[in-house]
Amino acid sequence: MAVRFFGQWLVERGLVRPDQLLTALDLQKATNRExxxxxxxxxxxxxxxxxxxxxxxxxxxxxxxxxxKEMGLLTEEQIQRLSRRQSGARMFIGEILVQQGLLPFQxxxxxxxxxxxxxxxxxxxxxxxxxxxxERDYFNAYLESCINIxxxxxHRPLRLSATEPKLIPPQDHTVMQIIDSSKGSYVALxxxxxxxxxxxxxxxxxxxVIVNQVALExxxxxLNLIMGNVAGWLSTEGxxxxxxxxxxxxxxxxxxxxxxxxxxxxxxPDSDAEDAxxxxxxxxDDLFHEAILARNE
Amino acid sequence: xxxxxxxxxxxxxxxxxxxxxxxxxxxGYEIVGHALDGVQAIKLYAELRPDIVLLDIIMPEKDGLExxxxxxxxxxxxxxxxxxxxxxxxAVEQALEIGAKGFLQKPFEPDALLRLLDEKA
Numbered sequence: 001m002a003v004r005f006f007g008q009w010l011v012e013r014g015l016v017r018p019d020q021l022l023t024a025l026d027l028q029k030a031t032n033r034e035x036x037x038x039x040x041x042x043x044x045x046x047x048x049x050x051x052x053x054x055x056x057x058x059x060x061x062x063x064x065x066x067x068x069k070e071m072g073l074l075t076e077e078q079i080q081r082l083s084r085r086q087s088g089a090r091m092f093i094g095e096i097l098v099q100q101g102l103l104p105f106q107x108x109x110x111x112x113x114x115x116x117x118x119x120x121x122x123x124x125x126x127x128x129x130x131x132x133x134x135e136r137d138y139f140n141a142y143l144e145s146c147i148n149i150x151x152x153x154x155h156r157p158l159r160l161s162a163t164e165p166k167l168i169p170p171q172d173h174t175v176m177q178i179i180d181s182s183k184g185s186y187v188a189l190x191x192x193x194x195x196x197x198x199x200x201x202x203x204x205x206x207x208x209v210i211v212n213q214v215a216l217e218x219x220x221x222x223l224n225l226i227m228g229n230v231a232g233w234l235s236t237e238g239x240x241x242x243x244x245x246x247x248x249x250x251x252x253x254x255x256x257x258x259x260x261x262x263x264x265x266x267x268x269p270d271s272d273a274e275d276a277x278x279x280x281x282x283x284x285d286d287l288f289h290e291a292i293l294a295r296n297e
Numbered sequence: 298x299x300x301x302x303x304x305x306x307x308x309x310x311x312x313x314x315x316x317x318x319x320x321x322x323x324x325g326y327e328i329v330g331h332a333l334d335g336v337q338a339i340k341l342y343a344e345l346r347p348d349i350v351l352l353d354i355i356m357p358e359k360d361g362l363e364x365x366x367x368x369x370x371x372x373x374x375x376x377x378x379x380x381x382x383x384x385x386x387x388a389v390e391q392a393l394e395i396g397a398k399g400f401l402q403k404p405f406e407p408d409a410l411l412r413l414l415d416e417k418a
Binding site: 218220245 | 308309310311312314315318355356357381382383384385386387388391402403404
């Protein structure tokens, strides 16, 4: 059975001791930000209200939930959601171990890549069983947005491919990523650089010879459009999405690992047979996963 | 007819290029400035005093809604249209409540943008 958590993986490979992992986990808990900070990020309270709440907490030593309910600011459901986000938004365990000098950076990056590869069979199983996933509505929203945007903006019909996704994007791919600042999760889009060039030409109506900065901007904007359009649906499901501006990344090992990822392979019209050319990668933490399951009950 | 001037605010270079090509093909509008973030937007607005601002929401440093509030603080008559991919009811409501004149979700058709500009500028 695949190791579920990265910290566990490192202990099993003898790279950190269990007591070192426990210390790192304690430090991870200590990086919790206050609930009122999450409230401002989620735009359900203003900064002024957050300051008032913080002052009241300091003055009376009362809990956040009690104060905001008394002030008539938030519902119980909103308070619970913020609590879940707080639990989910901790620092990446590998990052803490590197900071503590317990693991060299390159080794952490290499091990994270290997860890992701090790969970590949589970990922493939999730992929092929999309129809049976309780989170299918959530993932379908992403897929529909992706396919819609590629059609409208890139003039590129896409379809879900049956080929197994490549968890480590190939060398000739450009990877763009948006991190959700309140959840610490991310969505990424990986496509061949040639595809990116073609999309950029479509958006601007001018030819590009190589993948230059403007072509990269086109890719980031595509991901921005996909995510922005999903955000509307997410908000109707009570899920607040707080994106940071999209970034081009070297690979996915440089970001926080929320614990779960699912990768969708999308075929383009000029793909050979079912060869997947574009990949949409969605990462989410256990708490978010539980929230989706709870919504579906 | 007098040409209306526009300041575009978006952290994506490609969006500026797309807007530039839309305005070049249209009559009556000229983009006089491009800002890549909210801080630059405030500065350029003060310098250029455009007739209208096209403003994105998700930007580094200062997001669009913060920028909108600040622009209106400096000039209560500023005409700002939000052009963003971030299409939640909350975002639209917040923008309009702060004082945006309109909200257009990306990707938009050039005609939709021009119609809104004709209406609001």
